[in-house]
Amino acid sequence: MSGAREQDIVRVETAVGARFPDWLRDRLLAENGFILDDTAGRTGRTWRILPVRDDGDRKRMMRTAKDIARATATARAVDVVSSAGFGEPQPGQPFPADGVVIGVGWTELERLTLLPDPVDPGRLGLTLYRQMQFAPIESLGLRLDELAPDPMAFDTGEELPTFRYHPDPVATGSLRRSPNVCSLCERPRGWEYASRPYGRGEPEHICPWCIADGSAARAGALFVDTWALDEAGIAEDIQHEVATRTPGFSTYQPEEWQSHCDDAAAFIGELDADGLRLLAPERREELGISEEAIEAVAQQEAGFAVFGFRCLHCGATLGFLDID
Structure with a gap:
């Protein structure tokens, strides 16, 4: 204007x-x-x-x-x-x-x-x-x-921790650049968790390092509801890692963390039209994802999102439907 x-x-x-x-x-x-x-x-x-x-x-x-x-x-x-x-x-x-x-x-x-x-x-x-x-x-x-500072102004040069079940939380939007001081380690780390945690403790401005080392969990914060993993019979130690040491993501409906090959899958973010076509045909049918729905996603006219996961063992693409 x-x-x-x-x-x-x-x-x-x-x-x-x-x-x-x-x-x-x-x-x-x-x-x-x-x-x-x-x-x-x-x-x-x-x-x-x-x-x-x-x-x-x-x-x-x-x-x-x-x-x-x-x-x-x-x-x-x-x-x-x-x-x-x-x-x-x-x-x-x-x-x-x-x-x-x-x-x-x-x-x-x-x-x-x-x-x-x-x-x-x-x-x-x-x-x-x-x-x-x-x-x-x-x-x-x-x-x-x-307001609206240059994000690179907060770059401390520290390498982000790695998360087995959420390999790129920056790309998925679960971590964001931030000038805020982490409420747990009390340091300005340049990054923070972009959503609110679950659990009895809900500290604000949690840095990814305090998620990775378990400090946030010890403060009562949980990041993923693992009910879907529990129903799939996934081992408790895996569920614990996903819930306490893995950045979650925001959804309208309760998240359904996917599993495959007797393990939790890795979250890869919202699937675009090409990503939806990587889902197995039976899974697309189960989710009600037609070619028309995929085209609506391509045109950014869909009233839903499919959050994608990838099996860490066989590479299969998985996903669950979230309707706004």
């Missing part, structure tokens, strides 16, 4: 009651609405920074209709707050009356917010806050200009 006009930025600043930080003004003047990929940063996600409304012509007006002023007005109108026990929301104001929504996350109800600078209330500060639907606002502990 082309850059915003100064007059439109001023109009929206007037509507929300505060001047934008210079960093945000400069970015909007260069591109009126943009993406900040913070998957390697502290938030671990991608944010869509909203535009300012541009009434220059019909096309630009439509493209910028969901702008900062509109999102802010919607958030300020919320008048109920989630209760502590997540029951019925109670009367209240979860979004500050002087807060400004500058972006959204995976849903428009996840609001990236700025508040007025305490020293200069007429200008927004750079400290970032997150407000989700009816939940109270919370600080993200970083500044707007710290």
